[in-house]
Amino acid sequence: MTDAGDADLRLVDMTLRDGMHAVDHQFTPDQMRDVARALNDAEMDVIEMSHGDGMGGSSINYGFAAASTGEYLDAVAPEVTESDLSVLMLPGIGTVEHIELAASKGADICRIATHVTEADISEEHFEYVVDHGMEAAGLLMLSHMAPPETVLEQAKLMEEYGAEAVYVMDSAGAMLPNDVEERVSLLSEELSIDVGFHAHNNLGLAIGNTLTALDAGAVTIDGCLRGLGAGSGNAQMEVLVGTLKKAGYDVNPDFFGVMDAAEDTLLPMLTEDTMPELDNDSLILGYAGVYSSFLRHTRRASERYGVDPREVLIELGEMEVVGGQEDLITDVASRLAEERGGDGAATAEGDD
Amino acid sequence: MTDAGDADLRLVDMTLRDGMHAVDHQFTPDQMRDVARALNDAEMDVIEMSHGDGMGGSSINYGFAAASTGEYLDAVAPEVTESDLSVLMLPGIGTVEHIELAASKGADICRIATHVTEADISEEHFEYVVDHGMEAAGLLMLSHMAPPETVLEQAKLMEEYGAEAVYVMDSAGAMLPNDVEERVSLLSEELSIDVGFHAHNNLGLAIGNTLTALDAGAVTIDGCLRGLGAGSGNAQMEVLVGTLKKAGYDVNPDFFGVMDAAEDTLLPMLTEDTMPELDNDSLILGYAGVYSSFLRHTRRASERYGVDPREVLIELGEMEVVGGQEDLITDVASRLAEERGGDGAATAEGDD
Structure with a gap:
């Protein structure tokens, strides 16, 4: 791990994690390695990798991945020399053994995700991550389903457990700019740790809401190359980098490098079926605010x-x-x- | 023509006009009729149709369309019983004969577009449109290239010539929310006519910027089904209707009806090649702010x-x-x- 740059803003590329949903968790270790190398070369701040539903997600319930967590980590970790390497953990899906594995293979960060009202199930996992020398971060999924005060209360639990950042996750792509602003600004005011935002594009607002989150105090942002991700996909990383640069934000990743990672490295691995699209299914899910x-x-x-x-x-x-x-x-x-x-x-x- | 509804907000569907760029102007009159019928059934406020570069655009320079303006109007106009029917005119491409033709075939609105600093070339066209009993509106293309004061000065010319609305057009998809806010709010304050906004999605902000424009005082908005349109496409109309409803705006079109028009009527006419996408080409054009x-x-x-x-x-x-x-x-x-x-x-x- 090396700090990829000096800008305060930290971009988390999840092409190899949330993006795994778009390819039914079928990226091969070789493909993951190639994408990770391109992102590392582009000085992406953080590269997240794992089954789409986190370590241990490979199962009949969540879909079998093309390889095991250990195999993916072996392929990817040696390439990640400039960026920080992150893994995802959902308590109830992943286990403490996965945390041990990730730490032993060189992951720098473990992000722990719970439903927005269930942060309390993550205490032990946070302790375990911290004990294993990794940076811990908390993700509050489906944050649109709880009022800002509840999101704050749950974020405070994660902070107490050892999170160095908490993310407001718009998992269903259901938030309007005002929903984002209320939650992110409250957390930014009340927490002493970093606040992040994770968008989905069901209402066409992934990039717009991300700008709103940054205005409201978020300092770490999720995205995927080519807008990969579950459902209609996440904030499109190369677009995010360009838009943030144009808006005057100091970003670490190299704009052209991220564009190349998207189109020269990732795109040839995708088919029309795996490209996220904003179709009627995605739209109505975002409108209704229910999970896919x-x-x-x-x-x-x-x-x-x-x-x-x-x-x-x-x-x-x-x-x-x-x-x-x-x-x-x-x-x-x-x-x-x-x-x-x-x-x-x-x-x-x-x-x- | 019948007024499609009571809401103050007026949505202009341009699937059969800006969307023509995405299909190399090859919609057939039958296809246009089917889309127009679906949009009319969904009580869309305004349906715009013509070559992508306006009436008279069918040429070696701008690409030949599958049919003539008259043939398209004959196919579409009888279907448009609830919505208002609009045509586009670019001075220098279309002629006064086209205005006569559109009026004689039942068009309700003629929108006249010029480069943001060249409104003065449109005076005669506005007069002709008004003389022929149509509603006239002005579109200021590439509005990101002029400061807000210049956009206002040019919009005032169009108001003086007889425009009932002037649109800020982000033709290159190059505007950040702040660029939209400055231009639309100034026009809204200073003009006595309606102000509109027309987005492109090169920076992933078509829907986000449209919400910003509405906040800033815009009351009429352009979009296309499935996000069709030149380059990376326009604001995706069915997404716009859903997002606006969710945000509490009073919109006339029926949400499910517009969704059905997008996916049941239009989508089967499209191929993967004709679907707009936010690729690196689109992104860099929006970032640089130059035309495609x-x-x-x-x-x-x-x-x-x-x-x-x-x-x-x-x-x-x-x-x-x-x-x-x-x-x-x-x-x-x-x-x-x-x-x-x-x-x-x-x-x-x-x-x-």
């Missing part, structure tokens, strides 16, 4: 009850349904069908 | 002199070069090569 895993269940239930899946998703968003409550989807579809005339189920094509 | 027509010449000159075309484009942007000054491109490439060691020309592969 609901989409498939909602489609099935909506077909059964003859209702528009978009209405079901919007209703689920208003109910603030979270992962694990998928059984509510059928209830909502059924209720909406009844409200629309009581015979919605007449169009049912059977329960599959 | 410079790209081809710059590539050729840069190859000849062995310099990075991105540096040439950035230099051209700083020189505020405009269309018609393409001969400067070679000078810049040659000068940059000299500055980088005097032997840049050694890598030349001949002047093609």
Whole structure:
């Protein structure tokens, strides 16, 4: 690890982590190495790598990756001489053994992510990361689902556990600029550690919201080359670097180097199917503020009850349904069908 | 023409006009009719149609369209019963005969576009549009190239000529939120007519900048289904409608209807090649603030002199070069090569 530069702003490239969602976690170790080398050459501040759902995510539930965490780390870590190397850990998916592994293979940072109201499950993981000599950071997922005061309270827990930075994550791409401003500015005022922001592009606001977050006091920002990432993707890193330079921000990464990493190194690894796009599915998820895993269940239930899946998703968003409550989807579809005339189920094509 | 709704905000869908650039002006009259019908059904406020460079654009210089202005109008106008139908006119490309034609075929609005410092060439066209009973609006292209005071002075000319609205056009997608805010707020304060905004997505800010424009007083906004449009495309209309609804704006078009127009009607007409994307070419054009027509010449000159075309484009942007000054491109490439060691020309592969 070497500090990649002097600018206060720290950019975290997650092409090899959140970007793994876009390729169904199928980057090979060789591909990861090539992308990491290009990013390191471009003096990216931080390079994050792991299964899209963090270390240990490779499973029937979250999708098997093309290689193990250890294999990926062996391929990538030796290339990362200028940047800091980060791994992701979701308590409940990754284990302390993964933290040990990452530390032993040379990771500099471990970022620990929890649902925005569940920071308390991460205490032990933070301790373990700090004990293993890594920098710890906390990510509050689906931060749009909690009011700013709750986000702050949860961020304070992470700070107390040892986080050196806490990120407001707009995991569903559901935040409007005002939502970002309220959360990031409150955390910036009240925490003594760095505040970060992580955007998704479901409402077309990944770059716009990132600028808003920086105005509000964020000093560390997530993005992916070519706008890779789950769903409609994250803030497009090469665009972010160019836009920030144009706006007068002092950024460490080399603009042309990051552009080259995006188009010369990464792009040939992608297919049309793996390019994130802002389609109607992404849009309605961001509008409703629900996580992408609901989409498939909602489609099935909506077909059964003859209702528009978009209405079901919007209703689920208003109910603030979270992962694990998928059984509510059928209830909502059924209720909406009844409200629309009581015979919605007449169009049912059977329960599959 | 019928007023499509009561909301003060007026959305202008340009899928069949700026979107024509993305398909090399090859929408057929049947395709135009289908898209217009879907937009009309969704109660879009305004539907704009014509060659991408306005009526009369079909030519060897700007690219031949699949049909004539009259054929397109015959196909589209009968479908537009709820929305207002708009056509585009660039003085120097379109003629007064085109205005007569559009009026006779039922167009409600003619928007007249000039370079941001050349509003004075449009006086006669505005008069002609008003005389023919159409609503006239003015578009100031490449508005990032002039300071806010100049944009205002030019907008006032258009107001004087009879414009009922003037649009700040970020034709190169080069504006940061602050650039938008300064120009739109000044026009909103000083003009007695409506102020509009037209975004491109080269810096990933099409939707973000549009929200900024609305905050600053804009009341009419351009966009295209699926983010179609020249270069990296315009503000994606269905995303715009959803984001504005979510932000509490009162919009006339039906959100689901616009989504359906985008994905059920338009998308099957597009190929991967015609989908706008935010690639390195788009990004560097937005960063440099130069128009996309410079790209081809710059590539050729840069190859000849062995310099990075991105540096040439950035230099051209700083020189505020405009269309018609393409001969400067070679000078810049040659000068940059000299500055980088005097032997840049050694890598030349001949002047093609």
